[in-house]
Amino acid sequence: MKRKIAAIFAADIAGYSRLVAEDEEETLRRLASYRQVTDDFIAKGGGRIFNTAGDAVLAEFPSAVEAVRCAIDIQESLRTRNMAYPPSRQMSFRIGITIGDVVERDGDLLGDGVNIAARLEGLAEVGGICVSRAVHEQVANKLSVQFADIGAQEVKNIPTPVHAYMVAMRREDGTYAMPQVKKPIKAAPAGAPAWMWPAAITVVLLAAIGVGGFLYYTKLETSATKPAAVASNTPASTPLVSASPAPLIAPSPAASPAPSAPAKPAPALAASSSPPSPPSITSGEKLATEIIPFVSDRTRSVLATEYVPAGDFKAFALNINGFVGWSVAQPSEDAAKTAALDLCQKRADNAGSPRKCELYAVGNTIVYSHGQPPVPPLPWVKRDALIEKPYATKDVPLLREAARARLETLFVPGRRTRTIAIGPGGHYFFNAGIDTLEESARRNLQACGAVAGVPCTIVAVDDVFVVPVPTTLRVTGFFKAADSSVITPGERADVARKLADATAGWNAVAVGTQGRPGLGLKAENEQGAVNTALAECVKRDGDCHVIAIGPFTVGPN
The missing domain is CATH 3.30.70.1230 (Nucleotide cyclase, GGDEF domain)
Structure with missing residues (x-):
């Protein structure tokens, strides 16, 4: 011992x-x-x-x-x-x-x-x-x-x-x-003789009887505030459930591993390549908790162990910020639906979420009509030491000043793990304090994709940018070679293929007056990619200028 x-x-x-x-x-x-x-x-x-x-x-x-x-x-x-x-x-x-x-x-x-x-x-x-x-x-x-x-x-x-x-x-x-x-006990006076205690107790009892009678007749009541429930979204310690065998995070040998570590999702921007094919969500199908979008891994686990096996009448509601509400053992289906929606919306409103809650399942049947939100192909985060640089809110592309102020206030001081997803059109979502990078990325990409209508991209993880963010030119949007109207049609597919194969370092695309492209691929820095792209373009065309750096379209600062 x-x-x-x-x-x-x-x-x-x-x-x-x-x-x-x-x-x-x-x-x-x-x-x-x-x-x-x-x-x-x-x-x-x-x-x-x-x-x-x-x-x-x-x-x-x-x-x-x-x-x-x-x-x-x-x-x-x-x-x-x-x-x-x-x-x-x-x-x-x-x-x-x-x-x-x-x-x-x-x-x-x-x-x-x-x-x-x-x-x-x-x-x-x-x-x-x-x-x-x-x-x-x-x-x-x-x-x-x-x-x-x-x-x-x-x-x-x-x-x-x-x-x-x-x-x-x-x-x-x-x-x-x-x-x-x-009520705390009162300490006995120091040195009080033992014979005094019977008398003291008698006096106390008589006083208590008198006070008790007074309180009874005057109906004096005291009460304490009962603690209310807390809408928790933080949290999750269970691993991300993915329907794809592809890795969620692709580390680079030269890159440091992504840190991982619980916060509320708040509103963030990235178009990506062609949408993937995640498991579908079809109204009328049986509820599968492992593919419910927006919510934490822990919520998925709780739903699987508590909601799914519970008897009717029951319902489950969510919103794209990850707030949920469910109710079981209700007297009717309508009562279950109302209770689930009310609880979800109360939690969302208390947290300042602007998104409305919707029913996802009634009983164990899906009633959600929006399907799976579009997300990019896996891996969602690629760690590459050549392109990573310290995070700075002023450098996040495509955001307005109000969005930057929100990131500076909420994202920068947030606990790890935290990520930012951005999409075309100024959509952005971020979170902080999530247990794993996989979950943080998934939830932001799903929420951003649901609003943008197209896949978004994770641009920052904790204290670093994980995509090449241009500084020599201004970001104007997201680049997709196959749809680029400034590249001659016969060369778009070839440009798209070469960019897809260039998975490390900085990439840049330049075109001339005839739309003939020049590429700078796998460069060690932004300027190197730009210089190579312009040099290749000049060999084939005239009046060349850079139209894309990394995943972004660019223009003059």
Whole structure:
């Protein structure tokens, strides 16, 4: 056995026995799904589960900050899921956290630290978090979290009172609901003789009776604000599900690997080559969660484990910014559709999303009429050290100043992984804090393609541009050689083929008065590609000028 100091996390489900008694199979299925969520967050926060029993989970963390952050993520994620169920069938955790000296034996942890965490969990509100004073002192200045001091609490089998704090949980509108403050115990006056306690208790009881009668007759009531659900879109830790065997991200041997890392999609611009053929979405077909567009990987997983197996009446709604709402166990199909749309739109409105929610599925049948949004062929991101350069908002092509200001405010300080997709006509979408590059790219490309009507392109990942962004000439649009009216028709296909084969470095296209092209391919820098394209064009035509650099059409600055 060895001793150590650890942050101990204890959680269990409020009213679990009642839920099992009402519907054992459905409760056990949802418990497995919810446990997957808690286990994923605990692992992501560096924690280790050392004991489980039924609906209870005990875990240790090396850091109190990570333990509290994990608890908040769990409660917000599960609260969002619970909104799909009637109040009587919602499954909510209570969580308690303390820092203590514990004994480790065969992987299990024992000691007062474990016992106190379990007692703090009992003090927590349904869907809430209760922490000890030691945890509060560690976390107060490190996380943007509000606390309610509930004072010293007498808890079972712990000889001394435990000073505890409740974590204020965030509502959907971004405000915080302060928990109901439990009455703290009062410390006994120092040196008070034992004989005084019976008299003191008698006085207190008489006073309580008098006050109780007064409150009864004056009907004085107190209440606490109940925390509302949080619309979470962050999140996702599950891998991207792709119907294509082609790689999503194509690394270059000379390029550094793309970083990966949870934020709301916000409105971004790139035309690409001919649209791919993703799995179709056809109204009337059976719901397949792995190809639902716009939403996070985690949402897809939740829908597969909770929505699909649930009985009717149920419905699922989404919008292109990735906000969702679903409702199950409703009294009728119309009630399910209304509830799903209302929940989705409430989340979108609270986050400032300008997009309207639409029904995607009723029961397990797709009713969405728009099909799959157009996206470019895989891979969606090509890492090439020759063309990558540090990201600067002023250099993002085709955007208006208002869009640049939005990127500077929201994208630049955002957490990794973050990407920007752009399309012709000034469409742009970006997100931040997504777990994987694959998911970040997919969601932005799907949203951008849905609005633009053509495939868009990922132009930036985190702190770098991943496409060649011209600086010698001004970007005016996206270049597609096969459709270029300035290249002589007989040479368009050849130009398109050569550009498609030139997958690394800088490419440029120049034409003369007769429309005969000159190409600069796989150059080490922009100027080198431009010079080669002009030189090749001059050999075949006159009055040559550059019409494209990388994926963009260009003109004079």
